Amino acid sequence: MRWGLRPRGPGAAALAAAWNLWVPPRLPCRPLWRGTTGSLLVRSVTGASNQPQNSSNGSYRDTVLLPQTSFPMKLLGRQQPDTELEIQQKCGFSELYSWQRERKVKAEFCLHDGPPYANGDPHVGHALNKILKDIANRYHMMRGSKIHFVPGWDCHGLPIEIKVLSELGGKAQNLSAMEIREKARSFAKAAIEKQKLSFIRWGIMADWNNCYYTFDGRYEAKQLRIFYQMYDKGLIYRSYKPVFWSPSSRTALxxxxxxxxxxxxxxxxxxxxxxxxxSPKLASLLDGSSPVSFLVWTTQPWTIPANQAVCYMPESKYAVVKCSSSGDLYILGADKVTSVASTLGTTFEVISTFSGVDLENGSCAHPLISERESPLLPANHVTMTKGTGLVHTAPAHGMEDYSVAAQHNLSTDCLVNEDGVFTDAAGPELQNKAVLKEGTDAVIMMLQAAKNLLKEEKLVHSYPYDWRTKKPVVIRASKQWFVNITDIKTTAKELLKKVKFIPGSALNAMVEMMDRRPYWCISRQRVWGVPIPVFHHKTKDDVLINSQTIEHIIQLVEEHGSDIWWTLPPEQLLPKEVLSQVGGPDALEYVPGQDILDIWFDSGTSWSNVLPGTDQRADLYLEGKDQLGGWFQSSLLTSVAARNKSPFKTVVVHGFTLGEKGEKMSKSLGNIIDPDVVINGGQDHSKEPPYGADVLRWWVAESNVFTEVTISPSLLNAARDDISKLRNTLRFLLGNVAGFNPETDSIPVNSMYVIDQYMLHLLQDLANKINDSYKQYDFGKVVRLLQAFYTRELSNFYFSIIKDRLYCENADDPKRRSCQTALAEILDVMVRSFAPILPHLAEEVFQHIPYIKEPKSVFRTGWIKTSSIWKKPGLEEAIESACAMRDSFLGSIPGKNAAEYEVIIVIEPGLLFEIMEMLQAEETSSTSQLNELMMASQTTLLSQEPRGISEDVTELKGTFLINLEGGDIREESSYKVIVMTTTKEKCPRCWKYTAESSDTLCPRCAEVVKGK
Incomplete structure (x- = not known):
């Protein structure tokens, strides 16, 4: 019984409503199709023989509408990078930033570029960072925002200075400060130019003629203004404290x-x-006849000459023990008795135990200078996790030790100089010895001679090294400039609660790092940097800095750069009114200080130079995870200190780039991958082929950048293969919209084929998910969504179904135009979806779209456009149910051509049958929408089993649950698919088995050809 000729089922009206009024349940991007047993089947065309694109025969060849496009399937060898360079030129990559700045739009998106360091060639870490930023910028620009993105470089600092000096070798000893600065500036400029050219080649959108540089005079002047704002608020001070000191660099770190x-x-x-x-309590526990010693463990023996106290934990238990091998009495933590005895190769007999607080007012002798007293003092930093529960305290060589000294007025004298060598004050046995080498030897020998060494052993542990010289540092007290971050931290942590962190765990990591930081040492004892703008009295411990001196220096720096600190005589560095107060030009009592500012202070004040408007807050900071303790933190602390606000609204944190096995990249391991070689190929193209910039960009986008990011030849090959599959999909789309003009040839959505409408429904869902993923900076998800769509929904499913309709119908047949309408929309959505990631490919595709007369840049034509009328979740039931039956059919003929079979579908009367009738109105058809989906020779739709079927057929049974209106309409229907070999012959034009004989056309083709 046909549609309209029999009573309607109760769900028919609701079904029609569902197809046109759409109350959407959420549809997954990769649909899973319910199979015959209720299990989930991935929709596929296994068993279907796709009609060949060259499906023409002899005289009918010219009547078949094969795809037509000049878009190449592959770009081989140098073609890829060469094409990209042509596209950059043709599509105005270099003008895009200024074009979008000139648009009359209200929305602004500001991504503040953290400055890469100007001390070397571009590397894959740069590529990861800059490409991620560019993807974000291009997305927001296409969405209609005006992008504010000023690239910058960190140009000062020790690493550059060290490189310059190491290149000069012995000659470096005789260089003046200005000679070092000039050579460092030249070195930084050369590195900047190299990096800039690479960033441009990667397709990074920016105004490359207007970047920011931390060695620019205007930048330095603003930095000095912030320094003084913080100084004036009492947040910057000079003090004698222990700091991390690098003997190899001769500076604080x-x-x-x-x-x-x-x-x-x-x-x-x-x-x-x-x-x-x-102490009184201890005296009562000891008989006084035997000598007693406190047992102390340290990993830094060279600090023992500077010992001023021994610290204990007041709440812990301590024990007096007798050593079984020597008979000596020792005091140590009660919890450490067994483990320490074992380490010393002996056993301890516990004589008595007492509480740590009972040690108050006691003292012990210094182990090297017996006449010097070391008091026993309580301290919270003492633990029982390592050592003996008693801690040797040298205030000049430890942050916690220094706190104890401040509480108890202990000496903080430092016996170690800038080179990490003992001074004369350490005594004749130690003077001029390097503390980490022969100085340690000498201290151990002195302890042996004094009979106070119980054991020495090698300990492998984590120890701080200078990040540039790769040599160990020491903690040593010296006069330095500090930021008092204790007062800033509370506000900073409150403000961070309003900042969005991606991933969320990065927030806690940043807060923990701030909490661990007792103070921020901002002075460095080098010359390549911004001077700390203070004057030191020649004879007294006094510094000169005030609003007058600062304003004068800021003006000079703004005009001439910070070189003036070294080139101008001191009397010109001071304003006249101040100069007269401090001895005048002839008897000046002050000299300019020799310290420069920490480069984290340099780069941390970039917000004041770069961020637009009065609010000066960026929408996004995006950097590697090392910046949680670096640039993110110095930017936040300076911003909070100067103006009580955070400089960022969102912070995205990515991992580091690693080799294939998760190892760090290094020249010694030979696993460094040079981005330039990735793009242009190495000397041997068979081993290092030229991939072009888009492969590099795809690798960045598809990586899980929120963890460590691996790169290898195999991953780059995989990225190239992915783009090749995408190109094939795009080529099919471009080839099949030839001769189609969307303005005149489009079919209204509700008049389109159901399968075409369904593809638009999926397309809108894809567009929404892609948009959400870009918003969350989850570019890996964008890639996965696209891959799933063009592999499963398009190549494996839709394209295989529609080829007959595209190639063999009349050019302007509504059925064909319906399909082309869908293809044009799919092409547009796809190109815009991947454009931020693959800008070169997107622009290349845009040049080949046949109905665009004068191709503009895809980036100048906006973001994805979809229509709400595409959303038709009711269609899911129609297509899913047909696909369930199709899966049964194709699964029964593995590896065979579906077009050689006929299919009979038997469905009990009800809602499922009514849905199938919408796809095939007549009982048997070789041209219906249902038959197109089945890909069979012909499909017959029945409500009851046919009689007289031969025994050599295949019968397949299944059920399908229809669920409409959010569950209001639910109906489970049984179906049977009967598969039999067709009795028809292969049509010489369309190759479908629908002809009466092999040398005559099928009815459809005969009708099409008749007019030609």
Missing amino acids: AEAELEYNPEHISRSVYVKFPLLKP
Whole structure:
């Protein structure tokens, strides 16, 4: 019984409503199709023989509408990079940034570029970072925002200075400060030019003639203004404190300039501190006849000459023990008795135990200078996790030790100079010895001679190294400039709660790093940087800095750059009114200070130079995870200190680039991948082919950048293969919209073939998900969504179904135009979807779209456009149910051509039958929408089993659950698919088995050809 000739089922009206009024349930991008047993089947065309594109025969060849496009399937060898360069030129890549700035749009999107360091060639870490930023910028620009993105470079600092000096070798000793600065500036400029050319080649959108550089006079002047704002608020001060000190660089370092070597070997020692004056409680526990010593463990024996105290934990238990091998009495933590005895190769007998607080007012003798007293002091930093539960305290060589000294007025004298060598004050046995080498040897020998060394052993542990020289640092007290971050941290942490972090865990990591930081040392003892703008009194410990001196210096720096600190005489660095107050030009009492600012302070003040408007807050900061303790933090701290606000609204944090096996990249391992070689190929193209920039960009986008990011030849090959599959899809789309003009040939959505409408429904869902993924900076998800769509929905499913309709119908047949309408929309959505990631490919495709008369840049024509009328979730039931039956059919003829079979579908009367009738109105058809989906010779739709079927047929049974209106309409129907070999012959034009004989056309083709 046909549609309209029999009573309607109760769901028919609701079904029609569902197809036109759409109340959408959410549809997954990769639909899974319900199979005959209720299990989930991935929709595929297994068993279907796709009609060949050259499906023409002899005289009918010219009547078949094969795809027509000049878009190449592959770009081989140098073609890829060469085509990209042509596209950059032709499509105005270099003008795109200024074009979008000139648009009259209200929305702004500001991504503040964290400055890469100007000390070397571009590397894959740069590529990862800059490409991620460019994808974000291009997306927001296409969405209609005006992008504010000023590329910048970090140009000062120790690494550049060290490279310059190492290249000069012995000659470096005789260079003046200005000679070093000039050579460092030239070196930085050369590195900037190299990096800039690479960034442009990668397709990074920016105004490359207007970048920011931390060595620019205007930049330095603003930085000095922020320095003084913070100084004026009491947030910057000068003090004598222990800091991380690099003997190899002869300068103080901040925590962010350290890297920890887990394989460092220290010579740890167990040392006796003889009891000198027992506390009352301790005296009552000892008989006074035997000598007693406190047991102390340290991994830095060279600090023992500077010992000022021994610290204990007041709440912990301590024990007096007797050594079984020597008979000596020792005091140590009660919890450490067994483990320490074992380490010393002996056993301890516990004589008595007492609480740590009972040690108050006691003291012991210094282990090297017996007449010097070391008091026993309580301290919170003492733990029982390592050592003996008693801590040797040298205030000049430890942050916690320094705190104890401040509380108890202990000496903080430092016995180690800038080169990491003992000074004369350390005594004749130690003077001029390097503390980490022969100085340690000498201290251990002195402990042996004093009979206070119990054991020495090598300890492999994590130890801080200078991040540039790769040599160990020491902690040493010196006069430095500090930022008092204690007062800033509370506000900073409150403000961070309003900042969005991607991934979310990065917020906690940043807060933990700030909490661990007791203060920020911002002075460096070098010359390549911005001077700390203070004057030191020649004889007194006094500094000169005020609003008058700062304004004068800022004006000079703004005009001439910070070189003036070294080139102008001191009297010209001071304003006249101040000069007269401090001795005049002839008897000047002050000299310019010799310290420069930490480069984290340099780059951390970039917000004041770069961010637009009065609010000066960026929508996005996007950098590697090392910046949680670096640029993110210095930017936040300076911004909070100067103006009580965060400089960023969102922070995206990516991982580091690693080799294929997760190892760091290094020249010694030979696993460095040069982005230039990736793009242009190496010397041997068979081993290092030229991939072009888009492969590099695809690798970045598809990586899970929120963890460590691996790169290797195999991953780059895979990226190239992915883009090749995408090109094939695009070529099919371009070839099949030839001769189609969307303005005149489009079919209204509701008049399109159901399968075409269904593809638009999927397309809108894809567009929404892609948009959401870009918003979340999850570019890997964008890639996965696209891959799933062009592989499954298009290549494996839709394209295989529609080829007959595209190639063999009349050019302007509504059925064909319906398909082309869908293809044109799919092409447009896809190109815009991947354009931020693959700008070169997107522009190349745009040049080949046949109905665009004068191709504009895809980036100048906006974001994805979809229509709400595409959303038709009711169609899912129609296509899913037909696909369930199709899966049964194709699964029964694996590897065979579906067009050689006829299919009979038997469905009990009800909603499912009514849905199938919408796809095939007549009982048997070789041209219906249902038959197109089945890809069979012909399809017959029945509500009851036919009689007289031969025995050599295949019968397949299944059920399908229809679920409409959010569950209001539910009906499970049974169906049977009967498969039999067709009795028809192969049509010589369309190759479908629908002709009466092999030398005559099928009815459809005969009708089409008749007019030709």
